[in-house]
Amino acid sequence: MSHQLSSSVLLLWHVIAFLVVSNLVYASSLNGTTIGHTKHRNEVIIAQNGAVASDDRRCSRIGKEVLREGGHAVDAAVAVALCLGVVSPASSGLGGGAFMLLRLADGVAKAIDMRETAPSFASEDMYAGDADLKAKGGLSVAVPGELAGLHKVWKKHGKLPWKRLVKPAEILARGYKISPYLGRQMEATESDILADGGLRSLFAPNGKLLNIGEICHNKKLAYTLRLISEFGPKIFYNGLIGHSLVRDVQKAGGILTMKDLRRYTAKQKKPLSNDVLGLKILGMPPPSGGPPMMLLLNILSQYDLPSGLSGSLGIHREIEALKHVFAVRMNLGDPDFVNITAVLSDMLSHEFAKVLKKDINDNKTFSPSHYGGKWNQIHDHGTSHLSIIDRERNAVSMTSTVNAYFGSKILSPSTGIVLNNQMDDFSIPRSVPKDVPPPAPANFIAPRKRPLSSMSPTIVLKDRKLKAVAGASGGIMIIGGTSQVLLNHFVRGLDPLSSVLAPRVYHQLIPNDVTYENWTSVSGDHFELPADTREALKSKGHVLKSLVGGTICQFIVQDIEHSEKNKGIGKLVAVSDPRKGGVPAGY
Template identity: 70%
Template sequence: MSSLLFLCPTITFLFFILLPPTSSLNSVSGPTKHRHEVIIAHHGAVATDDRRCSRIGMKVLREGGHAIDASVAAALCLGVVSPASSGIGGGAFMLLRLASGKAQAFDMRETAPLQASENMYAANATLKKEGALSIAVPGEIAGLHKAWKQHGRLPWKRLVRPAERLAHLGFKISPYLHMQMVKTKSEILQEKGLRGIFTSNGSLLQLGDICHNKKLAQTLRTISKFGPVAFYNGSIGFNLVSDVQKVGGILTMKDLQRYRVKLKEPISANILGLKILGMPPPSGGPPVILMLNILAQYAIPSGVSGSLGIHREIEALKHVFALKMNLGDPDYVDVSKVISDMLSPKFAKELKKTIYDNMTFDAGHYGGRWNQIHDHGTSHISIIDRERNAISMTSTVNSYFGSRILSPSTGILLNNEMDDFSIPMNVSAALPPPAPSNFIKPGKRPLSSMAPTIVLKNEQLKAVVGASGGGMIIAGTAEILLNHFARGMDPFSSVMAPRVYHQLIPNVVYYENWTTVSGDHFEVPADIRAALQKKGHVLESLAGGTICQFIVQDVRTSTSENGGAGTLVAVSDPRKGGLPAGF
């Protein structure tokens, strides 16, 4: 059992790790009852970054709503109460697997404005990260409405109303949002729109204070009546474009009118006796599958346990990030060969041959030709409804508070998604050049690490998982799946286990060492760190990481009470303070 001890963040959780390795629900139903971050449900469950949004989604399911209905209500809620991470001024990837077996991928990723160009930041690369020129065309409202039109059961107005009420009546500032506000204090104080929402008498609102966004409430009310046309070809859009152009942006009504949601086939791979469904590019779905494919080449569970297992994880991640930068928007670059390789067990077996158990290497060993982009914050939703339709959806505005611009006439906080593109620039001899496949083109979608994932076993729904946390999402999502399906840990312990991250450049292992807003301390133990350092890894502690939402179905527990469906265990990651809801 010592091989699993590194996964225990504090003595509080030692009991779960010392249980016999099993994926059975019995291992969580007793000892984790006192933790509100894990629930057991029979009919439906929603796991989000915020308890209020989980409950809003759950109420939709109780009323007979489809998982899509719940995703609309929960996502719009998150855009109000967690505006630093998501919202209708950003975009998302949604993976849907219907109870019938059909699966769909909704790409509502932001796009580059029509006036954008490859060299638009040549004079000042910082304009790519923040401000009016960092704003890409938002896609979330278009995507949510398209999914609802196909599968929704409850009225659109009913789904938008909870978010509208929160924006109008106000909501308490959560510990995590307050932390994000403090880290972005100077930008909030400088920008008129943000200042009007998040300050009072010249000072930041405090933890627990009531925050209002009445302009956003009006916007949501209009969207509830008229749908996305008001946003993409109506009064909201006209006001939004006017606000952006006043501060030097290039967003136009033509950009909004031309925006299209891409409905795609999910990618899939058979790994560890499971069928893994993921988002196609430009998402992080293929890299997650590559990482799992590499690690599945080892003996399970022994080959992925203990310090050696962590070393192998890190080495696999380095290969993953070396290849990731060959991806891009498939409407603009041919990525078919890269995808084929990433989904191939044979290709993974060849990469495994270059992983040495006694040492690590410089970045060049892993064959990476291009410099990395470092994408930022996000929010994730996992949902399973009564019929076992399942949704995994990750949304984003990119950095904390996106572009740091809030449209004063609409209340919409705008993304800085242009920062996820690579740009031509002079680089030092120590760094590889930027990736041409991710260069800016008008209408193009930037590369992302977001990786909503659905797991099947024998074509039956087994799990829904995803993570927020920018470039660390790939590692976080894969580690949850490895913890549960390879190491045999229960769902709660799979989420609680401290994580390690690597993005090839810089050649540094980041390991969790922080006390979160929930009061839990996460830290990879000293003996594991020492073993990694002995192999040549450079380690750096990280007071942050991915935030995961995980729902597992155990079909062995089906009863007449839930119509023959399995029991659901839903876990919201305490690192952000979120809680699941179910019935």
Template identity: 65%
Template sequence: MAVSLRVLPSIAIILLLFQPISAAAYTGEPRREVITSEHGAVATDDGRCSDAGRDVLVDGGNAVDAAVAAALCLGVVSPASSGIGGGAFMVVRMADGTAQAFDMRETAPLRASKNMYAGNAAAKASGALSVAVPGEVAGLHEAWRRHGRLPWRRLAMPAAKLAGEGFRISPYLYMQMEKTEAGILADRGLRDRFTSNGTLLQPGDVCRNRRLAKTLKAIARHGPNALYNGSVGVELVRDVQRAGGILTMEDLRRYQVKVKKPLSTDIMGLNILGMPPPSSGGAGMALVLNILVQYGIPSGVSGPLGLHRFIESLKHMFAVRMNLGDPDFVDVSKVLSDMLSPKFAEELKKTIYDNMTFDPSYYGGKWNVLSDHGTSHLCIVDSSRNAVSMTSTVNSYFGAQILSHSTGILLNNEMDDFSIPGNVSANVPPPAPPNFISPLKRPLSSMTPTIVLKDGKLKAVVGASGGGFIIAATTQVFLNYFAKNMDPFSSVMSPRSYHQLIPNVVKYENWTTVTGDHFELPSDLRVALQKKGHVLEPLAGGTISQFVVHNLEQSKSVKGGSSTHGDLTAVSDPRKGGFPAGY
């Protein structure tokens, strides 16, 4: 979205605050969106939350502590994308080699059912019936309980203070508000906090959410029980039910964080740790990479032909991924094994032609593709080289477009990520039964929090926000750095392309961001793709990536041990206006 300073004069205030630099500058002049730090680094969607995480590291906290503070901060200043009314996936890799995947994904309420939206499909996308049981607070607390150093209260209070004292609306949040204006004006809770005299707050205006501040203070004092078995939960449930929802206190009490073993894949001499189902990100990224490495690195994945191969690999991946679902409800072992298998990738590669593309039916997908929505991502590495990659979400912009008036919590619309039975047309595959609604089930997700190791040592932390495009974005940043030898910042800045199989369209970046950078896939690449039969469509938006690289090549021995530490390079994607922080 291009922003005119003539139309929005107040945006100049916040732009000056963020000190943006033109897109051309990334080839030479220093940018605030990339930093090098010796000890620790935090990369988030918003510089204020990167600072919050960095301050925790300076105070002696580790990467998990910093993730708690940064994630809670993002829920305050970036409420259209994340918050304690939603859920998340977190991959943690500690310096001693311990690696865990925390599934804090939202769950379907106990009163939910496969056919609950029959004749009322709109209720699945927004409103009280679209609300699933939130998991972020429970998940953050469980990760902290296992790995944290600092007191929980120390980590939660900064977000409470920010919500109560107020924060300035960023240009990106304002863009999200504009796109959701009708929903904001229609809901009392959102209207009270994001409008003034009937119009939206402007960039640079101060937004306060004192009810959320009170809620976060209760969570700081009493932990997740305040929400899942306390007064905050009672008020939240009352607000949802008054709006016509089915959430109950029993749903909150029964919520469970699932702590799992990360998916582990060895590709290109690297060990890639990713999120297992119900996230499809770890397996999806592994499948795409296993196909592409067969072409040779870097030549086989570079230039117009490399982009064509990448798109074809994405189409195959999306055809397979819709067979995944919540492993507590669906046996996904065979599908998961295939997606991680180099031999399976070899068979798919044989069906890719360098001179043409095909209709969706060619790729063998049995089910219609369902796209999830907006998210927020953070990457953190501390002085011991513990690492966290975390993607959080409330799903669509401002989730269900309901803000609980009593608690200040913005509610998710995660039920929209489930597939539902429906009429099937001749040209569209049927909805995917593995992702049908059941009570306590978790919907399929594209979130792709990723940690990369080399020779047993931390090499990088990466991930992205942006719904169904997340897998493609994370894979492209990975390829840019590890296969094409771009520097970390250029790896993030490089224009991205996406394909989701259905519709059979390549979506490519062509937009000017709120901070003035312009991203556009070069014309020679577009022409080359069109000659191979691809249908192209420009996209004014896309994904937001965070990236932290551990520069092992410049490493030095750590006192008292044989491990080595290098400097950290952290990048926050300029597309959203965020900045990293380190020390």
């Protein structure tokens, strides 16, 4: 009887999920796809040997060729990340940082922290309470870490020559087409692009923004990549490129020095591990978004599943759980500078999750003070994500960033590198109104400190075998977006493509608004939370605001249930989120 009941509930959820996803209007001008998958969608592939899901078709293909040549998942990650830094420069690149989660075929897992650090001359009160100074311009630039991290992990696990992995990005930098999504990012930041000499020369060479499909030539970046391919990261952190970069930053009013570059180190850490939903979830340790995401899953796992997360009530519960998560999140900071042992223990604790779950009211929502948060939120911004599984089933989940669109809004004219504005992810002391929580001391600036981040690269295991690689771009919404994709697949039973396509909702506690997708993406798909769901949420007291944009997820699932000779090698289903126009690749 109980088996029949659970089967019926699961069947009901499949119907509900189909109807929810069907609220998306799939009249894609690019490929004429429909929600019933009656026509092929480019955003999903099935591969036997290896697969890459990234934000850009060109980069996914580059990664696939690396895998086909016998490259390790790490080799492909290097090539794909460098490619994304060229063709998606508003989101990531050599001027930024990243988090990488690596799970080897032998079961060993590693977390590589290549997050940017505050310069040595940085201080808690360096902005004198002026948030604009840390948002853009030279003073917003932190010490870049992506290249150091990529080379560090490649030296340990790479199979192909470094030069082979850098070459495709160098070639692209000489001339690449502006993608539809990059075109949107350029339009959104047009005034900033025109105000900076470096960005203007690249994206508006004739005083007017390049159009989608036009060729962008970043010859300086191509030369920078060529030097990096020959001399490795030392020329960046203690050589010609570094000196040029520092000079450009200081000319823009920044405080970056050669000493900062020389002292930068990417850190290998132990991944977080959480047993939840019948799975083992591997995530990045602080200062990433890994702990908040695990707390969210722990809270939601307390319900009867899948029925407990179905319909508008399930979405209400997700939102309420997110509010609790964000209340706890701002107690985190760089563990090298702040003692976060107790709060991290809580965030991984199922007992703590039970306490928070009991505080969720199914009939109404509350003001931010109800959730116990002491501190205001930091609103980190855009990113890029890649997910990779190779032939041997080594897996990489990596999220990289320059923070806001085009980072500090400065392109180093000497090197062609877009500079990050990662200092904006720190909290700063400042006066706030009585009804607004103060900034979080755990995330205050200190020299060489790493700011708090929402980036949440994730690897999922089932019965000690690799099951999925996931992650997202999208700033503060990454925690919710990545979690929703995992819940869609592993709890609600949606296939990988539908798990990514389903419309998303977000909450970050402050402001006390539910943001829901209502936009048409570059692929021509329209994403929108159904009207009846919105009305149900409003009836519980939620304030809803539509969102043009959101998270961009890259998801690869391995079919281990039907794996070859029970050795854990199953077919791979790779999905790139159409919201950014990405396409996966595999063989």
